[in-house]
Amino acid sequence: MLSPTTMKAVRESGAVPQASWLMEIEGVCKSFPGVKALDDVSFQLKRGTVHALMGENGAGKSTLMKIIAGIYTPDSGSFKLRGQEIKLVSPLDALENGIAMIHQELNLMAPMTVAENIWIRREPINRFGFVDHGKMHDMTAALFRDLNIDLDPDTTVGSLSIANRQMVEIAKAVSYESDVLIMDEPTSALTDKEVTHLFAIIKTLRAKGKGIVYITHKMNELFEIADEVSVFRDGHYIGTKDAAAVTREDIIRMMVGREITQMFPKDDVPIGEVVLSVKDLSLQGVFSNVSFDLHKGEILGVAGLVGSGRSNVAETLFGVTPATSGTIHIAGREVVMTSPQVALAHGLGFLTEDRKETGCFLMLDVQQNMQVAVLSGEYIRGGFVRQGALTKVCEAMRDALRVKTPNMQERVENLSGGNQQKVLIGRWLLTKPRILILDEPTRGIDVGAKSEIHRMVSQLAGDGVGIIMISSEMPEILGMSDRILVMHEGRATGILNRDEADQVKIMELASH
Amino acid sequence: MSVENTPATAAPAKARVRRLPPEFNILVVLIGMALMFEALGWIFEGQSFLFNILRLRIMILQVSVIGIIAIGVTQVIITSGIDLSSGSIVGATAMVAASLAQSSDYTHAIYPHLTNLPAIVPMIAGIIVGGLGGMINGGLIAWTGIPPFIATLGTYVSIRGFAKWYTRGNPVSFLTPQFDYIGSGIVPVFIFLICAAIFHVVLGYTRYGKFTYAIGANRQAARVSGINIKRHLLLVYTIAGLLSGLAGIVTAARAQSGQSGMGVGYELQAIAAAVIGGTSLTGGAGRIWGTVFGTLILGVVTSGFTFLNINDYLQEMVLGGIIVGAVIVDQFRQARRAKV
Ligand SMILES: Nc1ncnc2c1ncn2[C@@H]1O[C@H](COP(=O)(O)OP(=O)(O)OP(=O)(O)O)[C@@H](O)[C@H]1O
Ligand SMILES: [Mg+2]
Numbered sequence: 001m002l003s004p005t006t007m008k009a010v011r012e013s014g015a016v017p018q019a020s021w022l023m024e025i026e027g028v029c030k031s032f033p034g035v036k037a038l039d040d041v042s043f044q045l046k047r048g049t050v051h052a053l054m055g056e057n058g059a060g061k062s063t064l065m066k067i068i069a070g071i072y073t074p075d076s077g078s079f080k081l082r083g084q085e086i087k088l089v090s091p092l093d094a095l096e097n098g099i100a101m102i103h104q105e106l107n108l109m110a111p112m113t114v115a116e117n118i119w120i121r122r123e124p125i126n127r128f129g130f131v132d133h134g135k136m137h138d139m140t141a142a143l144f145r146d147l148n149i150d151l152d153p154d155t156t157v158g159s160l161s162i163a164n165r166q167m168v169e170i171a172k173a174v175s176y177e178s179d180v181l182i183m184d185e186p187t188s189a190l191t192d193k194e195v196t197h198l199f200a201i202i203k204t205l206r207a208k209g210k211g212i213v214y215i216t217h218k219m220n221e222l223f224e225i226a227d228e229v230s231v232f233r234d235g236h237y238i239g240t241k242d243a244a245a246v247t248r249e250d251i252i253r254m255m256v257g258r259e260i261t262q263m264f265p266k267d268d269v270p271i272g273e274v275v276l277s278v279k280d281l282s283l284q285g286v287f288s289n290v291s292f293d294l295h296k297g298e299i300l301g302v303a304g305l306v307g308s309g310r311s312n313v314a315e316t317l318f319g320v321t322p323a324t325s326g327t328i329h330i331a332g333r334e335v336v337m338t339s340p341q342v343a344l345a346h347g348l349g350f351l352t353e354d355r356k357e358t359g360c361f362l363m364l365d366v367q368q369n370m371q372v373a374v375l376s377g378e379y380i381r382g383g384f385v386r387q388g389a390l391t392k393v394c395e396a397m398r399d400a401l402r403v404k405t406p407n408m409q410e411r412v413e414n415l416s417g418g419n420q421q422k423v424l425i426g427r428w429l430l431t432k433p434r435i436l437i438l439d440e441p442t443r444g445i446d447v448g449a450k451s452e453i454h455r456m457v458s459q460l461a462g463d464g465v466g467i468i469m470i471s472s473e474m475p476e477i478l479g480m481s482d483r484i485l486v487m488h489e490g491r492a493t494g495i496l497n498r499d500e501a502d503q504v505k506i507m508e509l510a511s512h
Numbered sequence: 513m514s515v516e517n518t519p520a521t522a523a524p525a526k527a528r529v530r531r532l533p534p535e536f537n538i539l540v541v542l543i544g545m546a547l548m549f550e551a552l553g554w555i556f557e558g559q560s561f562l563f564n565i566l567r568l569r570i571m572i573l574q575v576s577v578i579g580i581i582a583i584g585v586t587q588v589i590i591t592s593g594i595d596l597s598s599g600s601i602v603g604a605t606a607m608v609a610a611s612l613a614q615s616s617d618y619t620h621a622i623y624p625h626l627t628n629l630p631a632i633v634p635m636i637a638g639i640i641v642g643g644l645g646g647m648i649n650g651g652l653i654a655w656t657g658i659p660p661f662i663a664t665l666g667t668y669v670s671i672r673g674f675a676k677w678y679t680r681g682n683p684v685s686f687l688t689p690q691f692d693y694i695g696s697g698i699v700p701v702f703i704f705l706i707c708a709a710i711f712h713v714v715l716g717y718t719r720y721g722k723f724t725y726a727i728g729a730n731r732q733a734a735r736v737s738g739i740n741i742k743r744h745l746l747l748v749y750t751i752a753g754l755l756s757g758l759a760g761i762v763t764a765a766r767a768q769s770g771q772s773g774m775g776v777g778y779e780l781q782a783i784a785a786a787v788i789g790g791t792s793l794t795g796g797a798g799r800i801w802g803t804v805f806g807t808l809i810l811g812v813v814t815s816g817f818t819f820l821n822i823n824d825y826l827q828e829m830v831l832g833g834i835i836v837g838a839v840i841v842d843q844f845r846q847a848r849r850a851k852v
């Protein structure tokens with residue numbers, strides 16, 4: 001077995017013969033307390049291919065990739081890189097051996113600039129030993145020019161939108177010029193426009209002979225970009241297929257072990273009276289004059305590009321950033337939405353877009369995360385929390401949403417990304433809201449759970465809840481919405497009815 | 513490589529706005545406070561506050577030691593840590609340095625054979641003691657994973673214990689004139705400003721600095737970028753210890769003796785200086801010049817109050833308010849900037 005440093009020397013000398021497999025993994029096992037995340041898993045990656053990795057939430061995809069990127073050490077198994085057995089002991093090791101990874105959760109230093117984020121640990125140093133900021137700026141600009149990204153290298157990452165942060169992550173990973181590039185759900189925060197952009201980048205990388213591992217829950221991406229696809233289920237490797245030779249049904253069967261018939265099952269339910277009426281709502285400098293009505297039992301989809309102000313409107317409706325002008329009527333009465341407490345008191349629920357920053361309490365357990373929005377009213381008696389009753393409803397919710405967790409006391413931090421999202425959805429369902437705002441509700445959710453969530457949302461609408469659903473996923477918007485509000489640069493550019501809406505019309509409204 | 517056929521990503525390139533450095537605000541506060549005392553001076557005392565060289569000298573001298581410590585503490589706080597042990601390290605190094613700086617005129621020296629040594633010997637010894645203290649902090653924090661607050665709370669107690677044990681509580685006096693020189697005139701001010709200049713450059717323009725900010729801003733991101741976090745934390749805390757050691761030497765030289773109670777409470781003043789200067793306790797943000805201004809604000813306030821003959825106890829009460837007020841103002845400023 002060669003040590004990483006020897007490997008690196010050998011690689012740089014160019015003495016390594018072109019092994020047939022860029023990377024071979026065999027018999028890898030990995031356990032966490034209470035979970036066997038990976039059980040005897042194998043995986044092979046060829047040069048110049050995009051290899052998609054699919055599987056339900058908690059199947060072990062991210063865990064395997066973190067092992068490859070030197071973040072976790074496997075309990076057992078062998079790992080060959082370019083035909084040589086290798087053992088990685090740290091992320092640095094992996095990077096030096098030509099493995100870079102874009103993580104499922106953003107890993108950026110918000111107070112630092114874009115350039116500093118990208119070149120951290122590899123800053124250009126001048127002959128006095130100091131970081132050469134001018135050169136670093138130029139290197140970033142050159143990288144962005146190559147990748148056709150239009151961002152200022154000197155802005156702080158914290159001031160960027162999530163989509164742009166994701167583009168910074170992508171640029172950073174590409175900048176390592178590594179042979180193996182792992183992308184863990186890179187498009188979950190991107191809209192179609194940026195996805196197209198990313199795919200163009202991936203295609204150039206593939207043409208240069210890189211091996212790309214691409215984790216996604218989106219079927220259409222699989223057929224658009226992948227050459228091969230491997231499927232995992234419950235920590236087991238199920239199989240690898242040629243992407244051109246499989247159908248979406250094949251993949252789903254491999255993933256969940258059963259058929260999923262209906263994807264966007266919005267039932268027709270009677271649409272009732274207006275529950276929420278928004279008139280000329282504006283937040284100075286962010287969006288202006290947004291007006292719409294939301295009816296009982298209706299799902300109002302909100303489409304638009306990232307940065308169009310969709311999430312800002314949601315935040316204003318929920319009182320996070322109170323409006324600078326305009327009115328909000330709930331059930332016919334005017335409400336001055338000054339804080340989330342007011343919103344909660346009027347029966348609003350809000351699933352935020354960024355689960356790590358504004359959703360999960362990562363250090364708390366599943367139980368506490370789920371119950372936090374209902375710690376009032378019926379679950380409080382004499383100032384004490386009725387924990388028994390709460391535990392019961394939370395457990396029922398966990399089962400209904402099929403949250404994969406060893407128990408209710410597991411820290412949410414340790415759950416897979418998709419399961420964190422389910423916990424948050426559970427939190428809002430427990431509040432039995434009259435109006436529910438969902439900002440990207442199925443981000444990072446696998447197909448099985450997605451249809452589950454869609455079914456629940458539809459059922460909620462059936463129960464008379466008014467639902468506002470922001471989504472960047474076109475099929476989801478088209479399939480689930482009764483009406484679709486389209487936004488562009490802080491303005492509502494149109495409202496389409498279900499029967500008149502299609503992708504082209506939405507894109508037109510979203511981009512003019 | 514070049515990617516074609518796609519539109520450029522999002523966000524219209526904003527016109528680059530040149531922002532004033534954040535230290536500018538703190539400088540404004542500093543000047544504002546000085547002017548306030550100037551005005552109050554004319555009203556209540558009938559004399560100038562600022563145009564009095566002696567007073568200014570004393571003012572800066574008083575805070576130089578705090579400033580030296582605060583330079584190290586700033587770096588620790590940027591990594592989202594904290595150092596409570598710096599005052600104790602001052603005490604320990606003052607004792608050790610003084611014990612090696614005794615003059616042969618004195619018959620009861622701690623080390624009778626080690627008197628009249630050149631000043632460089634106690635200096636090196638003091639710096640080593642400080643560095644060791646910092647290394648213990650860093651080692652504990654990096655390798656056992658205990659919170660910095662707990663680790664340095666432990667060393668805060670233990671190192672103070674060491675300072676007392678070293679001479680069983682007795683002061684060490686009769687130091688060589690060469691050693692005393694370190695604390696004479698405005699030498700401490702020079703040491704302070706030189707350290708500030710060095711670490712301003714180190715933090716802003718070296719990889720050491722970038723790593724320090726990165727670890728504080730997002731430890732996981734720093735880790736997956738390949739930074740050796742343990743090693744770097746060890747380094748940061750060791751440097752903080754070294755600077756506290758230097759502060760201990762200056763303290764002993766100024767007092768021309770070593771006393772085990774030296775530096776009590778300095779750790780909090782140093783933290784206050786860093787925080788007033790804009791260093792964020794959540795990590796990832798802060799600059800040395802800010803800390804320098806923060807230190808000077810502490811100095812202006814203390815000497816301004818003395819100048820106005822305000823009761824000592826009252827001074828402390830107001831000082832606490834100023835520390836909290838500075839952070840509140842800073843938060844408002846950040847919130848406003850985040851919105852734009
Ligand atoms: N650090 C950890 N500690 C404890 N358990 C963990 C940890 N990381 C992952 N797990 C568990 O290992 C299993 C696999 O998780 P992993 O993140 O690999 O899933 P995934 O396939 O990436 O899912 P998703 O599609 O939701 O991202 C899950 O049951 C998860 O709860
Ligand atoms: Mg994952």
